[in-house]
Amino acid sequence: MTRRKAAALLAFAAVAAVAAAGPSPPAPPLKDPAGYPQAVYDREGGLLRLTTAPDGRYRLWRPLGALGPELVRATLAREDRRFRLHPGVDPFGLVRAVWSTYVLGRRAGGSTVTMQLARLRGRLRTRRPAGKLRQMLAALTLELLYPKDDILEAYLNSAPYGGGIEGAAAASLIYFGKEPGNLVAAEAEALAALPQSPSRRGPLLAGRADSRGARDLPFRAPHAVDALLGADGERSPVIVSTIDPGLQALLERQLRDYVAFRRAEGIHNAAALLVDRRGMEVLAAVGSADYLDARISGQVDGTRAPRSPGSALKPLVYARAFEQGLVHPATVLNDAPTRFGDFSPENFDGSYQGPVSAREALVRSRNVPVIGLAARISEPDLYDILRRAGTSLPFPREHYGLALALGDAEVTMEDLARLYAMLADGGVVRPLRRRLDAPPGDGRRLLGPEACWLTMDILKEVPRPGQSFRSRWTRDAVPVYWKTGTSWAFRDAWAVGVMGRFVLVVWVGDFSGAGNPAFVGTQAAGPLFFRVMDALRQRLESGDRVEAVRPERVSRLRVCPVSGRLPGADCPRTVAAWFIAGVSPIETCALHRRVAGRVYEFWPSDLARILRAAGLPRLSPPGTVEGAPPRITSPTGAGAYARPLSGAGAEPLPLTAVADAGAAALYWFAGERFLGRAKPGETLYWDPSPGTTLVRVVDDRGRSDAQTVAVGAAP
Numbered sequence: 034m035t036r037r038k039a040a041a042l043l044a045f046a047a048v049a050a051v052a053a054a055g056p057s058p059p060a061p062p063l064k065d066p067a068g069y070p071q072a073v074y075d076r077e078g079g080l081l082r083l084t085t086a087p088d089g090r091y092r093l094w095r096p097l098g099a100l101g102p103e104l105v106r107a108t109l110a111r112e113d114r115r116f117r118l119h120p121g122v123d124p125f126g127l128v129r130a131v132w133s134t135y136v137l138g139r140r141a142g143g144s145t146v147t148m149q150l151a152r153l154r155g156r157l158r159t160r161r162p163a164g165k166l167r168q169m170l171a172a173l174t175l176e177l178l179y180p181k182d183d184i185l186e187a188y189l190n191s192a193p194y195g196g197g198i199e200g201a202a203a204a205s206l207i208y209f210g211k212e213p214g215n216l217v218a219a220e221a222e223a224l225a226a227l228p229q230s231p232s233r234r235g236p237l238l239a240g241r242a243d244s245r246g247a248r249d250l251p252f253r254a255p256h257a258v259d260a261l262l263g264a265d266g267e268r269s270p271v272i273v274s275t276i277d278p279g280l281q282a283l284l285e286r287q288l289r290d291y292v293a294f295r296r297a298e299g300i301h302n303a304a305a306l307l308v309d310r311r312g313m314e315v316l317a318a319v320g321s322a323d324y325l326d327a328r329i330s331g332q333v334d335g336t337r338a339p340r341s342p343g344s345a346l347k348p349l350v351y352a353r354a355f356e357q358g359l360v361h362p363a364t365v366l367n368d369a370p371t372r373f374g375d376f377s378p379e380n381f382d383g384s385y386q387g388p389v390s391a392r393e394a395l396v397r398s399r400n401v402p403v404i405g406l407a408a409r410i411s412e413p414d415l416y417d418i419l420r421r422a423g424t425s426l427p428f429p430r431e432h433y434g435l436a437l438a439l440g441d442a443e444v445t446m447e448d449l450a451r452l453y454a455m456l457a458d459g460g461v462v463r464p465l466r467r468r469l470d471a472p473p474g475d476g477r478r479l480l481g482p483e484a485c486w487l488t489m490d491i492l493k494e495v496p497r498p499g500q501s502f503r504s505r506w507t508r509d510a511v512p513v514y515w516k517t518g519t520s521w522a523f524r525d526a527w528a529v530g531v532m533g534r535f536v537l538v539v540w541v542g543d544f545s546g547a548g549n550p551a552f553v554g555t556q557a558a559g560p561l562f563f564r565v566m567d568a569l570r571q572r573l574e575s576g577d578r579v580e581a582v583r584p585e586r587v588s589r590l591r592v593c594p595v596s597g598r599l600p601g602a603d604c605p606r607t608v609a610a611w612f613i614a615g616v617s618p619i620e621t622c623a624l625h626r627r628v629a630g631r632v633y634e635f636w637p638s639d640l641a642r643i644l645r646a647a648g649l650p651r652l653s654p655p656g657t658v659e660g661a662p663p664r665i666t667s668p669t670g671a672g673a674y675a676r677p678l679s680g681a682g683a684e685p686l687p688l689t690a691v692a693d694a695g696a697a698a699l700y701w702f703a704g705e706r707f708l709g710r711a712k713p714g715e716t717l718y719w720d721p722s723p724g725t726t727l728v729r730v731v732d733d734r735g736r737s738d739a740q741t742v743a744v745g746a747a748p
Contacts, residue, residue: 062154063179063187065199069094071268073258075276076469080206081253084262085197091250093202094270097186100201101214107225108189108201113146116185121147121176122169148172149228150188194224195231207250254281256320256334261467273469275314280307283568284317291561292322298551300541301328303561304335306446307569308536310454311579312473314466316535321544330544339425339443340525340540343518343554344381344398348456348488349480350415350438351395354406356484361617362392362491363597363610366402369639372667372687373435375674378404381519387643388636390597395491398517400439407438408669418479422455422462424448440520446538449529453538456492457514457531459581460485483584483613489514490611492530498559511578513566517554526552528562533578535569537562586614593622595634603627623661637691638713639666662736663692663699663713668728674721674744685718686744688728696732703728 069092070084086092097105109116115123123145144152144159151157151171158164175184194204201224205213209220216224254276261272288303307317320334354360368386371378380400394402407415415437416430424444426433433441447465455462460480466473492514515530526541541557543549551557591607593600600607603625612619625632636644667689668674674686688701692713701708701717703726711717713732721744731737 063150063183064094065092065154065191069270071262071265071270071272073261073272073274075254075274075278075281077278078273079253079278080251081274081276082255082258083203083206083250090197090199091203091207092190092199093206094190094200095202095213097182097189099212099214100186100189101212101216101221103216103218103221104189104201104205104213104224105185107218107221109146109185111225112149112228116146117181119145121145121172121174144168145172146188147175147184150184150191151175153191153193154187192228193231194227198231210251253278254318255324255332256336257281257315257318257467259320259332259334260318260337264467275309275316275466275469276318277316280569280572281317281319284319284565287561287565287568288319288322291564295551295557299549300551300557302331302335302541302543303558304338304446304540305561305565306336306450306538307565308450308454308465309534310457310531310536311534312466313451313454313463314469333544335540335544336446336538338544339445340542341440341442341520342444342449342527343440343520343525344400345449345516345518345527345529345554346415346419346440346444346452347395347398347403347438348492348516349418349452350403350407350410351391351491352456352460352480352484352488353410353413353415353418354391355487355613356481356616357410358613358616358618359406359409360391361597361610361612362390362487363592363594363608364391364618365389365595365597366391366394366405367637367640367691368394368399368401369643369666369691370689371401371405371669372689373404373408373669376404376435377667378435378439385643387640388595392491392494395488396494396496403438404435407435413479419444419448419452421477421479422448422452423464424452440518446540449527449538450536453514453529453531454536455479456485456489457536457581458485459584482581483587483616486581486584486587487611487613489531489581492516497563498555511570511573511580513563515562517559519552519554522548523550523552524548526554526557528554528558530562530566532566532569533573533580535566537565537569539565586616587611588614593625596622596624598622598624601625603632605632635661635693635695637661637664637693638696639689639691642714661693663690663696663730663732663738665690665728665730665738665740667716668740668742674742685720686742688717688719688730689714690730690738692732693736696734696736698733700731700733701728702731 068087070086072083072093073081075081083091083093115126126145148168152159152168155171157168157171159168190200190202192201193199198204198207201213204224204227205211205216208224209216257274257276261274265272284305284307288305292300292303302322304321305319306315308314309316318336320336321329321331323329323331325331360366365388368380368389370385378400381398385401386399389399389402413421416426416433420426426442451462451465459482461476461478463476464474493512495515511533513530513532515528518527519525524542524546527539529538539558539562541561542552589609590612591600592598592610593604594606594608598620599622601622604622605625624634626635667687688708690699692699696713699711699713701711703719703721708719709717721742723744725741725743727739728742729737729739
């Protein structure tokens with residue numbers, strides 16, 4: 034038995050005999066039973082936020098070694114010089130306190146560190162002799178049960194420091210903005226003096242010039258911390274986030290400066306999310322331009338708020354079309370007026386470009402071509418991909434229809450970050466990580482690596498805001514693969530993309546849902562996106578430049594640049610295009626045909642009309658040359674038509690078809706009933722009855738097309 038424990042036993046017996054008349058206090062626990070707050074740190078150990086404990090106080094537990102030698106020395110020098118020698122009660126200290134208080138008239142305390150811990154943990158009232166005896170008995174009990182270092186550690190983590198602050202760690206952070214292990218001698222001396230008179234000295238210390246002035250607790254990355262605390266059902270006392278403090282500060286500064294710069298245009302709010310796609314770690318998250326600004330509902334977290342993404346989902350449609358072998362990047366698509374059931378998509382600028390390659394249609398974000406692809410994709414389609422990626426779609430597929438490709442659903446920044454990281458990572462989607470100790474989530478393959486590579490190869494050609502198509506910047510060593518989006522009625526402007534290891538999503542808008550003509554993806558979100566990307570580019574290191582390797586099945590072939598097909602004998606020139614071997618459609622060009630020694634382009638009537646309107650007429654082939662049969666463009670089998678049976682709302686359905694260059698007239702039939710005659714490109718209107726009808730069109734050369742149309746009564 035050690036001398037300290039022997040002395041403690043003797044003192045315990047003596048005090049117990051004196052206190053036998055009253056109940057003996059139980060051995061108090063070393064940690065406060067009231068509980069501790071949650072401390073959230075960035076990935077480098079910096080404090081982001083300290084919440085209050087359940088009882089409303091600030092306290093943090095730190096091991097004795099982390100409290101620092103300066104604070105330990107200053108505390109023992111002021112509170113208990115004989116701490117290592119006495120058994121919990123110091124007779125010399127008690128005698129000295131009695132002599133000073135009752136003889137000299139200067140009030141002094143005789144409590145040891147152990148006695149103070151016993152009072153704090155046992156919630157003891159010690160102003161009367163009986164209470165003081167119970168305190169001494171509890172202190173002796175602590176000394177019998179715990180080592181000295183454990184007692185000192187518990188005291189330094191429990192002592193009051195004023196203003197509802199308990200423990201040296203919380204006090205050091207609040208008063209000096211640093212961990213207690215980093216305190217210099219003067220700061221440690223000032224902190225050690227607080228427990229003797231916390232309510233009086235605490236406020237004085239907070240205002241002292243040599244303590245660097247009053248310091249509030251850190252309140253950094255507020256939206257990111259809110260997300261962590263909201264997801265922590267176990268109330269972990271310490272949460273280490275994936276937030277990079279330097280990148281978080283960069284993102285906050287860029288958003289704040291950008292909003293201030295464009296405030297006169299009605300841009301008052303923005304949000305951004307930065308992810309490291311290697312481990313899907315959230316490096317920075319800014320949910321609004323100002324968390325504390327109630328005028329913009331600043332506490333709403335824009336990184337997790339569902340909003341319409343506009344055109345930001347289009348790359349997924351192209352990737353799926355590539356994977357299913359419907360098209361390849363050089364395939365020519367029709368950008369012309371078309372109906373899909375009751376849906377008639379229009380382009381953002383209200384115009385049509387006629388024949389465009391799939392590559393150009395995605396780069397220029399044309400609406401009509403992507404809807405045409407969405408109508409041809411078989412399941413799993415865009416709806417399935419979003420659901421399997423974890424995107425919340427509360428309604429069935431039919432509710433969204435083909436307009437889903439244009440953003441007719443609500444997604445979050447987190448959704449877009451995961452989806453674009455998936456494209457960059459070859460089709461495997463993974464969950465985001467916000468905690469550094471969280472294991473990487475399991476990946477799920479949604480798309481093939483070939484289709485993803487082709488899509489990303491297109492996205493790197495999207496020009497920066499204010500630059501021309503295929504600008505020189507796209508050949509940078511670390512390219513940016515990106516896309517914009519604008520929601521209906523100009524409510525949301527988006528920009529999302531990948532550069533090296535970084536995935537960045539930017540949103541500009543108003544949480545109220547109010548529209549603003551300034552909220553256009555390329556004009557409002559794009560400039561902010563590149564402000565951030567340019568700042569990030571300066572921080573890229575060699576290990577950050579993570580680029581996808583071209584899959585083996587992706588190879589180049591020569592194609593006709595006008596039709597996007599393998600060159601025929603009459604095609605005047607060829608260009609290189611990417612294909613997926615064994616998947617991409619391989620067809621020979623039939624657009625160029627030699628007639629009487631001269632090569633003509635046989636364009637369908639709708640595209641020929643658009644080319645003429647754009648000032649790009651093609652040499653028309655002789656009328657005697659046989660061409661392709663007509664193709665019905667409205668109605669289509671992409672969906673059922675719902676219409677009132679009678680009344681003002683019973684509008685007729687338009688009948689349109691494209692015809693080869695040699696056709697002069699089109700004849701329409703519903704079943705066996707003749708509906709009328711029209712020229713190629715003209716619209717004939719039909720008043721159908723509910724039911725399923727076979728609609729046929731026959732040109733003046735006997736070539737035909739047919740489409741089954743379902744018409745139902747509108748509810």
